[in-house]
Amino acid sequence: MTETNAGSPHAATSEAESDAVDHSSSANIEGSPVVADSDPLLEVRGLEKHYPITRGFLRREVGRVRAVDGIDFDIGRGEALGLVGESGSGKTTAAHSILRLEEPTAGEIVFDGESVTDLSGPNLRSFRRRAQLVVQDPNEAFNPRLTVGSAVAEPLSLHGMSDESRRRAIVEDVLERVGLSGDDADRYPHEFSGGEKQRISIARALVCNPDLIVADEPTSALDARVQSDVLALLADIRREHDISILFISHDLDVVRLFCDRVAVMYLGEIVEQGPIEDVLESPAHPYTRVLMNSVPSLDPSDRTFESPLTDTIPDPGDPPSGCRFHTRCPELIPPADLAVSDEEWQTLAAFRFTIETGELPSAVDPTTVGDVDAATVREEFDLPTELADQELNRRIGSAVEAVASGDVETAGQELASVLPTVCEQVVPTQSTHRGRPVNCHRYDPDREAEPVAWRGAGL
Numbered sequence: 001m002t003e004t005n006a007g008s009p010h011a012a013t014s015e016a017e018s019d020a021v022d023h024s025s026s027a028n029i030e031g032s033p034v035v036a037d038s039d040p041l042l043e044v045r046g047l048e049k050h051y052p053i054t055r056g057f058l059r060r061e062v063g064r065v066r067a068v069d070g071i072d073f074d075i076g077r078g079e080a081l082g083l084v085g086e087s088g089s090g091k092t093t094a095a096h097s098i099l100r101l102e103e104p105t106a107g108e109i110v111f112d113g114e115s116v117t118d119l120s121g122p123n124l125r126s127f128r129r130r131a132q133l134v135v136q137d138p139n140e141a142f143n144p145r146l147t148v149g150s151a152v153a154e155p156l157s158l159h160g161m162s163d164e165s166r167r168r169a170i171v172e173d174v175l176e177r178v179g180l181s182g183d184d185a186d187r188y189p190h191e192f193s194g195g196e197k198q199r200i201s202i203a204r205a206l207v208c209n210p211d212l213i214v215a216d217e218p219t220s221a222l223d224a225r226v227q228s229d230v231l232a233l234l235a236d237i238r239r240e241h242d243i244s245i246l247f248i249s250h251d252l253d254v255v256r257l258f259c260d261r262v263a264v265m266y267l268g269e270i271v272e273q274g275p276i277e278d279v280l281e282s283p284a285h286p287y288t289r290v291l292m293n294s295v296p297s298l299d300p301s302d303r304t305f306e307s308p309l310t311d312t313i314p315d316p317g318d319p320p321s322g323c324r325f326h327t328r329c330p331e332l333i334p335p336a337d338l339a340v341s342d343e344e345w346q347t348l349a350a351f352r353f354t355i356e357t358g359e360l361p362s363a364v365d366p367t368t369v370g371d372v373d374a375a376t377v378r379e380e381f382d383l384p385t386e387l388a389d390q391e392l393n394r395r396i397g398s399a400v401e402a403v404a405s406g407d408v409e410t411a412g413q414e415l416a417s418v419l420p421t422v423c424e425q426v427v428p429t430q431s432t433h434r435g436r437p438v439n440c441h442r443y444d445p446d447r448e449a450e451p452v453a454w455r456g457a458g459l
């Protein structure tokens with residue numbers, strides 16, 4: 001990357017221009033980013049974004065996709081916060097709602113001490129200048145008919161800079177700062193590789209001297225070598241200009257390299273957040289451990305975490321009751337009076353929630369294989385042949401028979417009544433684990449549930 005614009009040629013002439021071009025004003029070239037928890041740049045409180053599900057000619061609302069369902073977090077000045085979660089957890093919707101690219105359903109967004117929730121007109125434009133988005137696929141970010149220079153200059157024009165030669169000087173400067181050449185301004189997007197196009201996206205975000213960049217999976221469309229170049233560029237820019245970054249990713253490994261803190265999202269909610277090293281060293285929420293399990297390189301002490309009970313992610317239009325992760329949670333809390341081992345409980349719970357998804361493994365799906373017998377069902381789900389509790393044994397047996405006969409609904413009802421869990425009945429309130437907020441019944445002092453999988457793992 002080239003040197004920064006210390007001594008940049010930009011000298012503002014109007015208020016709008018001053019806002020747009022004073023690239024050196026917040027630079028912190030030597031220092032590392034300062035996290036100012038007491039005076040965050042961005043505060044997000046109770047943010048919700050629901051999409052109506054409509055039916056019929058009159059488009060009557062019959063439900064809502066709860067894409068973001070009441071999330072809270074702060075980003076300090078110069079801080080990078082990672083927002084992680086599987087596909088569909090609501091990360092992009094959260095980002096767009098924060099930037100007011102989509103109207104939030106509820107909640108408050110405070111930026112640099114001012115609420116932006118109700119901003120409009122020039123005030124909204126000013127906020128958008130200070131908070132920029134870099135999207136995942138740089139191919140989608142550019143009009144193929146516009147030169148790179150015009151694309152990068154667009155935000156300057158939008159924010160009131162009319163002097164063409166000044167715009168050109170700024171564009172050339174910012175292109176050099178992202179490792180390209182000033183002459184690249186005259187070329188077209190298709191002349192650049194994916195990594196270069198992402199640099200141009202970053203240049204366009206930088207041109208208005210933002211305080212916050214929301215980077216939505218900025219490297220996941222790029223090949224591995226280019227990914228690390230683009231990450232290094234973002235890290236340099238952040239350090240040199242003390243820019244805060246909301247870094248969205250499904251990849252905890254990338255977040256570890258880049259972020260100070262992380263918030264973990266599942267089905268529209270944040271289940272855990274904290275300093276990145278603490279969360280990775282001692283992940284509190286079972287969902288965080290499941291995510292870590294999918295990234296072997298993240299586990300410095302070779303701990304192995306468990307897999308989810310099922311891979312089926314529930315529909316955010318009909319999220320599970322209680323804790324939303326309960327249908328997949330390998331740490332599901334058993335009823336106090338159930339006389340089974342930890343291992344038996346997990347197997348039974350996996351059986352129950354796989355049946356509830358309605359997606360039977362093909363080996364026991366009568367529509368695929370015809371006749372199925374009870375032994376095949378037990379084998380497929382690794383079910384114990386004999387449980388100590390006779391009544392439990394009988395009822396599991398009848399659920400197995402129901403599955404074998406293709407009556408998944410009856411099997412599901414039987415399993416739900418014999419294998420209840422507090423996790424499906426009660427929404428967990430926020431607890432604290434090692435000073436970090438976490439939403440899981442395991443940490444509720446009233447329940448005194450012992451963690452299972454990570455027991456003895458020193459977490």
Ligand SMILES: Nc1ncnc2c1ncn2[C@@H]1O[C@H](COP(=O)(O)OP(=O)(O)OP(=O)(O)O)[C@@H](O)[C@H]1O
Pocket residue numbers: 051065066067085086087088089090091092093094250316
């Ligand atoms: N305009 C929309 N109308 C209805 N549902 C939507 C809309 N946009 C997103 N959703 C739904 O909201 C949920 C969250 O989507 P979102 O794209 O925010 O998740 P994500 O975590 O960013 O996923 P990905 O990593 O795949 O981008 C998904 O179930 C998605 O289908």
